[in-house]
Amino acid sequence: MIKVLFVCLGNICRSPLAEAIFNKKIEEAGIHHQFKSDSAGTSDFHIGELPDERTIKCAGKHNLTINHRGRQVNRTDLRDFHYIIAMDDSNLRILNNLKERFGFQTKQIYLMRDFAEGSEGQSVPDPYYGGEEGFEEIYTILDESIEGFLGKVIQTHQIYV
Ligand code: 4NP
Numbered sequence: 001m002i003k004v005l006f007v008c009l010g011n012i013c014r015s016p017l018a019e020a021i022f023n024k025k026i027e028e029a030g031i032h033h034q035f036k037s038d039s040a041g042t043s044d045f046h047i048g049e050l051p052d053e054r055t056i057k058c059a060g061k062h063n064l065t066i067n068h069r070g071r072q073v074n075r076t077d078l079r080d081f082h083y084i085i086a087m088d089d090s091n092l093r094i095l096n097n098l099k100e101r102f103g104f105q106t107k108q109i110y111l112m113r114d115f116a117e118g119s120e121g122q123s124v125p126d127p128y129y130g131g132e133e134g135f136e137e138i139y140t141i142l143d144e145s146i147e148g149f150l151g152k153v154i155q156t157h158q159i160y161v
Contacts, residue, residue: 022146112146
């Protein structure tokens with residue numbers, strides 16, 4: 001079982017959407033039994049909450065199922081997930097600090113857009129204080145990045161699609 005964790009700040013916008021897009025792709029490819037996915041936030045701002053209404057609306061538009069409650073990333077996550085993917089620089093820095101603190105120095109944390117050719121090093125912009133159009137923008141960014149990520153994972157683990 002390959003365990004994938006998507007991480008943003010609040011765990012109500014970017015990372016639950018990323019998780020839903022990933023789940024749909026692996027389901028469509030018929031390889032979902034080989035994965036466990038989840039999402040989490042670096043902050044404790046929205047623990048227990050449903051995703052943002054705009055996230056749910058955007059997901060519905062793209063036929064994605066979202067079934068998630070906000071939670072904060074913890075030590076067990078850093079120990080157990082094979083791929084921990086940060087949405088932006090700030091999430092990445094916090095996760096890299098946490099892995100040092102929790103004793104998982106060798107764990108590699110990934111940046112979402114590093115999987116999208118031509119957008120390496122860039123962040124998935126935080127849509128929280130913007131309008132609904134920001135959610136369409138992150139949907140497009142996430143879709144492309146996750147496509148790239150899945151391609152890498154399929155190749156690395158020699159998954160038969
Ligand atoms: P997310 O967006 O990190 O993509 O879930 C945000 C959600 C909430 C806040 C910031 C960003 N907030 O400040 O409450």
